[in-house]
Amino acid sequence: MLINLMKFIRGYLKIQVYGFSPERFINLCSNRNILIWGLENQNHQYEMFLSVRDFKKLKPILKKTNTKLKITERHGLPFFLYKYRKRKMFFGGIILFSIILYILSLFIWDIDVSGNYSRTDNVILDFLSQNDVYHGMLKKQISCEQIEQMIRSEYDDIIWASAQIKGTRLLIRVQENTDVGMITENATPSDIIATKDCIITSIITRKGTPMVTQGSVVKKGDVLVSGRVDVYNDNGEIADYQYYAADADIYAKTLEEYNEEFDIKYTSKNYTENEKLRFYLRILNKKINIRSGKISYNEYDMITNESQLKIGNNFYLPFILGKVQIKEYVSTTSTYTKDEAIARGNKMLKEFCEILIEKGVQIVENNVKIHIGKKSCKIDGFLVVIEKIGKRVDTEILSIPEERTNTDELE
Structure with a gap:
């Protein structure tokens, strides 16, 4: 890529060599370090490419080998500039464009x-x-x-x-770090408490004092793992406290309530083939409409797509091109049948369950019912789930009673 760019900047020619000894001409070019490429033999005439600089060295070689050459093509920046040398506005535009690009490259877009x-x-x-x-x-x-x-x-x-x-x-x-069990080394002493009423199904404690066991029934706010660890003396009495950021994996069986409702009557959109397009350009915070006009549709949806202009992968520009798609539709009012209402209710519940599963929640029991009325359909009840629970709160720092401290000193 870089070599081709250098060739373009310096300029190069395609020539045709013919005469008494074109083969000797090629050998002498090689001996004098004249680079040629794209060599082809066309009916005892050789075609090749070489740079403008090397072309100027060919005169003694042509004379010595009694060969002739013809320039068939000219490529590169020198010839481009020469061809458009009288178009000052064109080159002025290129220079201005380059300056603008350079200025834009100084900012984050x-x-x-x-x-x-x-x-x-x-x-x-x-x-x-x-x-x-x-x-x-x-x-x-x-x-x-x-x-x-x-x-x-x-x-x-x-x-x-x-x-x-x-x-x-x-x-x-x-x-x-979305895992409550993961902590940093110099974390503040903390407890892990229950975020809702639940039954503990498993607990693995790495740091701190577990306050519950498997099967324990706890209320919201109860301490599950304390960041305070009691230190006992030889008499079995508490002599001191050590404090940590509690670290544990705690799973519990909880109830996840679900309540949704939708109307039995609903409005559907029947799209026609009528459609209009609008375009705009956003420069920083200013919006410029490129194509606009009156919208004659009574009912319509507008779908907007924006794309930021860029050069390559990382050279973004402060220009956003927007496209607005306007689609006409005709509204019709319908009523869900019993089967359709049940199907929609089940779909809503399924989507809710999929969100829970994505969060790592295990659903063990479904107690959600669908009730169809004259005006609306209600989906309510609860799910029994097993999920990871617990949030951190600061540990209460306790002091050792003086009498106990004095007793330890006498001993």
Whole structure:
């Protein structure tokens, strides 16, 4: 790629060599380090490519070998500039365009966040904007190390963050810790408490004192694992306390309530073949309509797609091209039959269960019923599930009673 670019910048020719001894001409070119490529034999005439610089060295070789040459093609920047030498506005436009591209390359026009699951991109982008990191800022004003530190400091569950500038993009990669059992080395002493009423099905404690066992019935807010560990003396009395960030995997059987309702009568959209397109260009925060007009449809849907213009993979531009698709439809009112209502209710419940399963929840019992009335259909009840539970709260720090401390000293 680089070699072809250099050839284009310097310019090169395609020549045709013929006469008494074209083979000797080729050998002498090789001996004098004249680079030729694309060599072809066409009816005892040789065609080849060589640079403009090497072409100027051919005169003594042609004379010595009694051969002649003919230029058949001219390629490269020197010939392009010569051809359009009188078009000053054209070259002025190229120079102006190059200057604009260079200026645009000094800014950040796209911030890409990945690796985040518990919060959306907009949440992180809003946080960055509040800390003066935003679209359209100068790249030299950005400190990637400072951004990484800000994100880790703001969000406790983000254990790793990386910021990198590529082209006109700021790439932010994060790794979240969504497991309550995983802790950092210097974490604050903490307990793990129940987030809802449940029955413990399994508990594996790595740090702290377990307060429940398998089969224990607990209420919301009960301590499951304490971050305080009692230290006993020889008399079996508490002599001291040690504190840790409780660390455990706790699974429990809980009830997941489900309540949904929808009307028996519903409105459906019957799309016609009528459709209109609108286009606009967004430059920073200013929207410019490229194609607009009056919409004559009584009922319609508008589907908008936006794409940010870019050069290559990482050179994003501050221009967003928008396409609006306007589709006409005619509304009709219908009523669900009993079977249709049951099918829709089951579909809604299935989608809810799939979301739970994606979160690692195991469904062990389904007690959800569908009730069809004259005006609406209700789906309510509860699911018995096994899920990972627990959240962290600070551990209460206790002091050792003085009389006990004095007794230990006398002993």
